[in-house]
Amino acid sequence: MTDRSFRFSHAITRAPAASIARGLRAVDTGTPDLARMQAHHADYIAALRSTGATVVELGPLDAYPDSVFVEDTALCLPEGAVVMRPGAPSRLGEAAEMAPQLEALYSRVRRIEGAASFIEGGDILTTETEILVGRSARTNAEGIAELARIVADWGHTVREVHTPPGVLHFKTDCSLLDGETILATERLDASGCFKGYRVIHTAPGEEAAANTIRFNDIVLMPAGFPRTRDALVAAGYDLREIGNSECAKLDGGMSCLSLRFTPS
Ligand code: CIR
Numbered sequence: 001m002t003d004r005s006f007r008f009s010h011a012i013t014r015a016p017a018a019s020i021a022r023g024l025r026a027v028d029t030g031t032p033d034l035a036r037m038q039a040h041h042a043d044y045i046a047a048l049r050s051t052g053a054t055v056v057e058l059g060p061l062d063a064y065p066d067s068v069f070v071e072d073t074a075l076c077l078p079e080g081a082v083v084m085r086p087g088a089p090s091r092l093g094e095a096a097e098m099a100p101q102l103e104a105l106y107s108r109v110r111r112i113e114g115a116a117s118f119i120e121g122g123d124i125l126t127t128e129t130e131i132l133v134g135r136s137a138r139t140n141a142e143g144i145a146e147l148a149r150i151v152a153d154w155g156h157t158v159r160e161v162h163t164p165p166g167v168l169h170f171k172t173d174c175s176l177l178d179g180e181t182i183l184a185t186e187r188l189d190a191s192g193c194f195k196g197y198r199v200i201h202t203a204p205g206e207e208a209a210a211n212t213i214r215f216n217d218i219v220l221m222p223a224g225f226p227r228t229r230d231a232l233v234a235a236g237y238d239l240r241e242i243g244n245s246e247c248a249k250l251d252g253g254m255s256c257l258s259l260r261f262t263p264s
Helices: 018-022 036-050 089-107 141-152 226-234
Strands: 011-013 053-058 072-077 081-083 109-111 124-126 131-135 158-162 174-178 181-184 196-201 213-215 218-222 238-242 259-261
Touching: 011 036, 011 158, 018 036, 036 081, 036 218, 036 238, 053 089, 072 089, 081 089, 081 141, 089 109, 109 259, 124 174, 124 181, 131 141, 141 158, 174 213, 218 226, 226 238
Parallel strands: 011 053, 081 109, 131 158, 181 196, 218 238
Antiparallel strands: 011 259, 072 081, 124 131, 174 181, 213 218
């Protein structure tokens, strides 16, 4: 067992744009406050940097209201990066904006290209042994098949799973805590997709805590979920709570705010 699924030398983030007010959302719970989001974003970047990683901070892209959610634009693996084709039409151009950034850091960059292929990084959970991809409103069978062909060249196996109905992305409801442990909502775990892994459940009523990130020695989790936080602390994880009130209005959490990788 290695720990390459959570040890990273680099992260890429993108500053939220003023157009964030027009970002996509399943349910309108209010307009995100840009200044508050910028403050949370700064805390997030500081936490990533505290592990010794290099954080590449990209400038805001006003043409793409959701572009702060960089995770959806690419899958970063130790062997190379794959540029996604987001299923949300307003987000397709974000992937093209990210490609040159990855090409500057990685020697191998491939792209999802099929006109019928759609896939977003938020639906992809990479563990030590496999890549789980949730079929969702944003990620279809063609996108998953194309990704599977690309990463097979690098020795990776894709397993298709399902994002629960009404949930934006697979990782909205789960995250990797270490090489063998996953934090998940009970509703997602009930689908049986995590057999063979150790699973810690979010506390009842705290499902929105499921989207965390393990980044080197720390776990970043959204603030405001005390029972899940206490369970993770009791399990021995070194937690950093980051304000997420503004991203949550746009269905965003910890994982979507960065691409995390060690370039090769
Ligand atoms: C969207 O609907 O695409 C954005 N408002 C939120 C994207 C969140 N991304 C992620 O969880 N990976």
